[in-house]
Amino acid sequence: MRNHNLGYPRIGNLRETKKACEQYWAGKITVEQLLQESKNLRKQNLLLQKQLGIELIPVNDFSLYDQVLDMSLMLNNIPERYRPVFKLSGYTETEIYFAMARGYQKNGLDIPAMEMTKWMDTNYHYIVPEFEPNQNFKLFSHKVFDEFLEAKELGVNAKPVLLGPISYLLLGKEKKEGYFNRFDLLDSLLDVYVKILQKLSSMGAKYIQLDEPCLVTDLSAESRQAYVKAYNKLKKSAPQLSIILASYFGSLDDNTQLALSLPVDVLHLDLCRAPEQLDTVLDTIPDKLELSLGIIDGRNIWINNYNQSLALINKAKAKIGEDRLWLAPSCSLLHVPCDLDLEDKNANLPKELKHRMSFAKQKLIELTELCLLSSSSNNVVEPSLSPLGVNPEVKKKLARLKETHFERKSPFGIRKQVQQAKFKLPAYATTTIGSFPQTKEVRATRAKFRKGEITAEEYDKALKEFTKHCIDVQEEIGLDVLVHGEFERTDMVEYFGEKLDGFAFTTNGWVQSYGSRCVKPPVIFGDISRPTAMTVYWSKYAQSLTEKPMKGMLTGPITILQWSFVRTDQPRSETAFQIALAIREEVQDLEAAGIKVIQIDEPALREGLPLRRKGWKEYLDWAVKAFKLSASGVSDETQIHTHMCYAEFNDIIEAVAALDADVITIETARSQMELLDAFTRFKYPNSIGPGVYDIHSPRVPSVSEIVRLMEKAEERIPSDQLWVNPDCGLKTRAWEETKASLQHMVQAAKILRT
Numbered sequence: 001m002r003n004h005n006l007g008y009p010r011i012g013n014l015r016e017t018k019k020a021c022e023q024y025w026a027g028k029i030t031v032e033q034l035l036q037e038s039k040n041l042r043k044q045n046l047l048l049q050k051q052l053g054i055e056l057i058p059v060n061d062f063s064l065y066d067q068v069l070d071m072s073l074m075l076n077n078i079p080e081r082y083r084p085v086f087k088l089s090g091y092t093e094t095e096i097y098f099a100m101a102r103g104y105q106k107n108g109l110d111i112p113a114m115e116m117t118k119w120m121d122t123n124y125h126y127i128v129p130e131f132e133p134n135q136n137f138k139l140f141s142h143k144v145f146d147e148f149l150e151a152k153e154l155g156v157n158a159k160p161v162l163l164g165p166i167s168y169l170l171l172g173k174e175k176k177e178g179y180f181n182r183f184d185l186l187d188s189l190l191d192v193y194v195k196i197l198q199k200l201s202s203m204g205a206k207y208i209q210l211d212e213p214c215l216v217t218d219l220s221a222e223s224r225q226a227y228v229k230a231y232n233k234l235k236k237s238a239p240q241l242s243i244i245l246a247s248y249f250g251s252l253d254d255n256t257q258l259a260l261s262l263p264v265d266v267l268h269l270d271l272c273r274a275p276e277q278l279d280t281v282l283d284t285i286p287d288k289l290e291l292s293l294g295i296i297d298g299r300n301i302w303i304n305n306y307n308q309s310l311a312l313i314n315k316a317k318a319k320i321g322e323d324r325l326w327l328a329p330s331c332s333l334l335h336v337p338c339d340l341d342l343e344d345k346n347a348n349l350p351k352e353l354k355h356r357m358s359f360a361k362q363k364l365i366e367l368t369e370l371c372l373l374s375s376s377s378n379n380v381v382e383p384s385l386s387p388l389g390v391n392p393e394v395k396k397k398l399a400r401l402k403e404t405h406f407e408r409k410s411p412f413g414i415r416k417q418v419q420q421a422k423f424k425l426p427a428y429a430t431t432t433i434g435s436f437p438q439t440k441e442v443r444a445t446r447a448k449f450r451k452g453e454i455t456a457e458e459y460d461k462a463l464k465e466f467t468k469h470c471i472d473v474q475e476e477i478g479l480d481v482l483v484h485g486e487f488e489r490t491d492m493v494e495y496f497g498e499k500l501d502g503f504a505f506t507t508n509g510w511v512q513s514y515g516s517r518c519v520k521p522p523v524i525f526g527d528i529s530r531p532t533a534m535t536v537y538w539s540k541y542a543q544s545l546t547e548k549p550m551k552g553m554l555t556g557p558i559t560i561l562q563w564s565f566v567r568t569d570q571p572r573s574e575t576a577f578q579i580a581l582a583i584r585e586e587v588q589d590l591e592a593a594g595i596k597v598i599q600i601d602e603p604a605l606r607e608g609l610p611l612r613r614k615g616w617k618e619y620l621d622w623a624v625k626a627f628k629l630s631a632s633g634v635s636d637e638t639q640i641h642t643h644m645c646y647a648e649f650n651d652i653i654e655a656v657a658a659l660d661a662d663v664i665t666i667e668t669a670r671s672q673m674e675l676l677d678a679f680t681r682f683k684y685p686n687s688i689g690p691g692v693y694d695i696h697s698p699r700v701p702s703v704s705e706i707v708r709l710m711e712k713a714e715e716r717i718p719s720d721q722l723w724v725n726p727d728c729g730l731k732t733r734a735w736e737e738t739k740a741s742l743q744h745m746v747q748a749a750k751i752l753r754t
């Protein structure tokens with residue numbers, strides 16, 4: 001049986017790409033050094049895959065920032081505003097590339113970065129292509145050809161990978177919405193794809209992988225037609241080149257017949273997310289089409305269940321024969337860490353757990369093993385794995401829950417009155433989202449503590465000083481509801497994961513989130529429970545320093561779930577409820593300790609949405625329930641806040657309202673409050689803090705600008721529902737601009753009150 005890989009992580013075992021990029025941005029290495037470094041890394045990855053026995057190895061899966069941005073550059077889809085950079089930088093491709101990715105503030109220019117958004121339902125972010133009426137594409141970047149040659153010279157059987165033309169169109173945005181239709185650009189786009197394919201073919205490429213993840217989403221009739229048109233044209237123009245059409249992250253479902261009708265040579269299916277689609281595909285597969293079975297999970301870190309995989313393989317084999325089959329990971333391995341061997345020295349990762357884990361390199365080994373096994377007639381005897389981290393108490397607690405555990409005692413109208421009587425907050429109450437500047441000093445102190453250079457007592461004392469300073473500043477500025485600043489936390493999920501049972505942590509399990517930013521998701525392997533209080537110590541200390549209400553800060557169950565690698569032996573909803581129960585206990589402990597305003601952050605609620613609309617309701621039902629379970633164990637007097645740092649609420653507003661948080665803070669500054677429209681249309685009943693300034697840049701907003709924004713908010717939401725706060729946490733900011741911005745914010749609130 002043949003095998004191929006869809007994509008290998010490009011960050012490097014030791015995050016070499018990240019480090020090289022950051023050094024280049026800081027002016028510490030030259031562009032030549034950066035390119036050399038990335039060439040070395042590609043070589044390593046190619047040779048590793050070859051050595052592991054991968055037959056068809058992906059190229060152009062490497063990227064210095066993002067593969068969608070690479071595609072934009074290849075197609076010369078460079079928005080006009082970046083053109084001056086090109087000239088200024090002496091026509092270097094790398095400079096304009098990074099300018100698009102990160103913005104450009106040099107040589108008297110100040111151009112913001114292009115928009116970034118989540119790649120399908122992953123936590124990876126891509127740079128959104130922009131489309132304009134009458135736009136002409138042409139071949140610009142030669143990256144894919146260079147990388148193909150590079151691999152050829154290394155004696156690697158290389159398969160170039162490109163984002164397919166239709167997904168490229170669907171994942172971009174029309175710059176002037178409503179003025180034209182992006183599909184008008186299809187012909188021009190296809191001309192360039194044809195050129196690329198022909199050139200690759202003439203260079204000796206036998207296969208090309210075209211990624212079309214949009215094939216697993218709900219498609220309009222227009223998109224379907226575009227698929228037919230595009231793939232007919234591509235096949236006709238480069239008949240020698242075998243096209244591997246890669247679908248992933250879900251089931252082809254109602255697009256199955258469409259996908260099967262396209263004139264491609266190999267169709268790749270994600271059989272980890274959607275094993276059930278194999279039957280349908282096998283029933284109607286055309287005679288010559290080959291199938292690539294995505295049987296190794298590219299989205300999670302667990303070892304493969306060989307018996308399950310072999311069952312799928314054998315089914316396919318029986319129907320269409322070994323010669324028409326390929327084995328592969330379900331999707332690019334971009335979404336898992338590089339190499340589990342790097343965890344050998346990690347004493348915190350229990351052996352029994354590590355034996356059940358598999359990163360990119362291990363997954364490719366599994367792939368080749370499965371190839372061998374599938375060709376022998378012997379069945380594998382796999383030891384059955386007993387679950388790890390079992391806690392019957394947790395299951396019992398969940399089973400005992402009643403409807404009342406999911407609801408606050410009284411409806412919002414009553415709670416609002418009780419809370420008003422208690423807190424006597426002014427109209428346009430001011431607050432922040434939780435974190436305050438994580439300065440060099442804060443980070444250095446933590447590093448010292450981790451290295452054992454200072455004692456736990458010294459660390460505690462330093463954190464208390466940071467916290468006290470933060471509270472003093474807030475008092476001085478005159479904010480109404482204070483926060484402690486979150487100095488004890490590096491990451492809003494890791495902090496809780498480390499304190500909960502059922503979680504494990506890797507030391508090197510990095511995955512790319514966007515550009516040079518990598519995250520190390522915790523591993524949820526067992527039942528989740530809370531051995532002791534997690535945040536009470538800091539909130540209590542902070543409250544003891546002020547008469548003002550101190551807001552307790554927690555991360556919500558869906559966000560913790562969404563940003564972790566999750567166990568697969570029970571439904572995600574079950575795991576979410578376990579986390580929710582632990583958070584609920586924390587909420588109750590905070591309340592008992594005198595913390596009467598508690599925020600439960602859910603920035604990841606939206607990204608958990610299934611790719612298909614028909615899955616939304618089920619997800620939102622349990623997600624909302626999990627949040628409510630965490631938030632409802634308190635008296636009417638206790639004020640529950642939630643926070644979400646994104647913008648599109650239109651299609652989930654009912655679920656957001658169903659959370660029934662007393663106050664929700666959201667991002668709105670960049671859209672000039674337009675995003676509040678969803679809340680207006682829906683007549684959102686509870687209180688809202690629309691962010692009044694964007695925290696992603698050091699820019700200090702003026703008082704009048706904030707007043708103006710709030711006036712816009714008032715046009716949409718009755719003023720007695722409004723709070724005043726920034727868009728998100730202030731962790732990445734410096735103190736200077738933070739103080740100035742918050743002073744302006746408080747002044748603006750005062751003006752609004754009069």
Ligand code: GLN
Nearest residue numbers: 433434435601603645729
């Ligand atoms: N409380 C967190 C903070 O202020 C919220 C961060 C987020 O929403 N991503 O940093």
Ligand code: ZN
Nearest residue numbers: 644645728729
């Ligand atoms: Zn946020």
